[in-house]
Amino acid sequence: MNVPMILKGVGLLAVLIFPALGFSDYVLHIAISILIWGFIYTGWSIMGRFGLVSLGHGAFMGIGAYVVTMLWNHAGITPWIGIPVAVVVSGAVAIFIGFPCFRFRITGHYFALVTLALSEVVRLLIVALRDTTGGSLGVTPRSELTPEVAVSFYAMQFADKTVWFYLIVVIWLGGLLIWRAVDRSMLRYAMEAISQEDDAAASLGVHVTRAKLTVTVISAAMTAVGGAVYGQYQLYINPETTSGIAISLQIVFAVIAGGMFVQLGPTMGAVITLLLTETLRQTVGHDVYGLDVMVYGAMLVLFIIYMPRGVLGWITEVWSRRQEPRPTGTVKPQPGE
Amino acid sequence: MEFSITDPFLWETVIQGLLFGGVLALLSLGLNIIFGVIDVVWICYAELIMIGMYAIYFLYADYGVPLPLAFIAGILTVALLGAALHHFIIRPILHTEPINQLLVTGGVLFFLQGFATLVFSVEFRNLGVSFGSFAAGDMFFPISRMLAFAVSLVAVVVLWLFLKRTFLGTAIRAISQDREIMPLMGVSPQKIYLVTSALGGGLAGLGACLLVLLYDIHPAIGLTFGPITFMVCVLGGLGNMIGGFIAAFIFAEFIALGGFYAEVEWGYVMAFVFFIVMMFIRPQGIMGSKS
Known part of the structure; x- marks a missing residue:
């Protein structure tokens, strides 16, 4: 057993007994929010770590939240069916946008801007279809909960935050496992080769478009699940908080802050951003708007300039440097050189 | 609704669209030149415009500075901001992955909005300044929009002349x-980048002067105009101002x-x-050349 594994084991145990420690509902709420966002950020990093910087994940989150809520409110279809439907829809949208992008080699700035347009399209569609979706005012999933009924499994609504906590821990752990599966697969090597030089990767037999599409669909599907769960937990969604440019940028930046190249980096990003917001709100007060966003923006600028691998990326880098003293003598050739 | 080519409201809408196109064209002008020369997307471009709008508003409404002077001050403020943005934030990471430059300005976006x-x-x-409106038969057009349209036409011509006829403009082009060869010819890219950033900022400031006449100012106004401005630039073809103009009118x-x-x-x-479909058909933009 090495130190990081012990740390992970202790951490998981701490997460699992967290609700039993007798914290207030407020603390539990923060923890749940961190895990939901951590899951969504992990989903983004599955494609983001390979240089596919999407500013369109607001679209997938919006699809997840709205498909599930609309099916429940208008057709009475349970979220347990609604979530797979949302995953299929967002996967289809990801293919619809991703395939031409990857086929026509739209990368870098252009990929970011095309996906940005996608997230705005979804936000504006939600607003434009206001007769069905409630428009900018947002919508509440029809509640099955009454003072007598505290748990509605069918409606995926739970009055007790502890139930939510464990449900979301399961989803979050699922996200981490997907991250690890991708990390240890051939897909990772294919994607790393592509992000270095896609022509060279193609000449070695890597199916460039298929590899990119696979990570994009996995990422979009996870984000849709995250959006759906977010809607179910908050019991209120609106186009601004689930889709559009603001939420897309929030996703990208939290991942950068945490570190997108390590498994727990995106979760760390969620911890940093949510704790920052909450701490500022607690210390400065409720009446001061904008300070959290301002500090957050300044932090991002500093992160990108001075710590581009994120907090956790930096910590692990320092740690592994201490573990293995610099190799002397032969210098290994790096890929791509 | 029935389609009728003689419907005055339809014509009013088309002409209103044309006028709005002028505003969009002006907004995209500064971003376009930065995009074209430095190859950086300022995601926070519309937030710079917002700061310019606030500067003009406070100078005029709170300090009683005459409007033309407030406009000049607004343009200079944003030009200075643009130069500072480049010098302190873009320059340190100009040699890292290009996407980092786009993302770092996203941090600036949140900072300015916050x-x-x-x-x-x-x-x-x-601002509470109104120029009234101009009536042509059943159609009404606000004078401020016509002014915005005229200013953007003048601005694009002046910018074009500057780029074609002056030494500095030639160096920018x-x-x-070719950013590798020019340093060998005695042009300092860093200096040109700084000048271009100030110029782009100044154009954002000019955009602020017109927007402040047309719209209410609030901290989220950048999110309304930001995405569409990027798309105008990309659709027009990277750094291609004529293309950007056409794209602005199409949008x-x-x-x-x-x-x-x-609605x-x-x-x-x-x-x-x-925009998305066009990116697939003509990723180099409607007027861009294949490279």
């Missing part, structure tokens, strides 16, 4: 064509006619979908 919320509050502010007509036949959101949806 700053505006904190200092100026979320209140909607209006040369850098955008504006989509939005105006969408608003006429359905304005549908116009935006159609414009963005059009």
Whole structure:
């Protein structure tokens, strides 16, 4: 057993007994929010770590939240069916946008801007279809909960935050496992080769478009699940908080802050951003708007300039440097050189 | 709604779209030159415009500075901000992955938006200057929009002349064509980048002068105009100002006619979908050359 594994084991145990420690509902709420966002950020990093910087994940989150809520409110279809439907829809949208992008080699700035347009399209569609979706005012999933009924499994609504906590821990752990599966697969090597030089990767037999599409669909599907769960937990969604440019940028930046190249980096990003917001709100007060966003923006600028691998990326880098003293003598050739 | 070519309201909508296109064209001008020369996307470009709008508003409404002077001060403020943005934030990471430069300005976007919320509050502010409107038969057009349209036409001509006829302009164009060779010819890219950033900022400031006459100012106004401005630039072809102009009018007509036949959101949806489709068909932009 090495130190990081012990740390992970202790951490998981701490997460699992967290609700039993007798914290207030407020603390539990923060923890749940961190895990939901951590899951969504992990989903983004599955494609983001390979240089596919999407500013369109607001679209997938919006699809997840709205498909599930609309099916429940208008057709009475349970979220347990609604979530797979949302995953299929967002996967289809990801293919619809991703395939031409990857086929026509739209990368870098252009990929970011095309996906940005996608997230705005979804936000504006939600607003434009206001007769069905409630428009900018947002919508509440029809509640099955009454003072007598505290748990509605069918409606995926739970009055007790502890139930939510464990449900979301399961989803979050699922996200981490997907991250690890991708990390240890051939897909990772294919994607790393592509992000270095896609022509060279193609000449070695890597199916460039298929590899990119696979990570994009996995990422979009996870984000849709995250959006759906977010809607179910908050019991209120609106186009601004689930889709559009603001939420897309929030996703990208939290991942950068945490570190997108390590498994727990995106979760760390969620911890940093949510704790920052909450701490500022607690210390400065409720009446001061904008300070959290301002500090957050300044932090991002500093992160990108001075710590581009994120907090956790930096910590692990320092740690592994201490573990293995610099190799002397032969210098290994790096890929791509 | 019935379609009729003689419907004065339809014509009013088309011309309103044309006028709005002029505003969009002006907004995209500064971003376009930065995009074309430095190859950086300032995601926070519309937030710079917002800061310019606040500067003009406070100088005029709170300190009683005459409007033309307030406009000049606004343009200079944003030009300075643009130069500072380049010098302190873009330059240190100019040699890292290009996407980092786009993302770092996203941090600036949040910073400026948070700053505006904190200092100026979320209140909607209006300059309260009206120029009345111009009537042509059954159609009415606000003079301020016509002014915006005229200013943007003049601005693009002046900018074009500057780039074609002056030494500095030629150096800017040369850098955008080949950034490896030009240093050997005695042109300092860093200096040109700084000048271009100030110029781009100044154009954003000019955009602020016109927007402040047309719209209420609030901290989230950047999110309304930001995405569409990037798309105008990309659709027009990287750094291609004529293309950007045409793209601005296409987008504006989509939005105006969408608003006429359905709701304005549908116009935006159609414009963005059009953008996505065009990126697949002509990724180099409508006027861009294949490279």
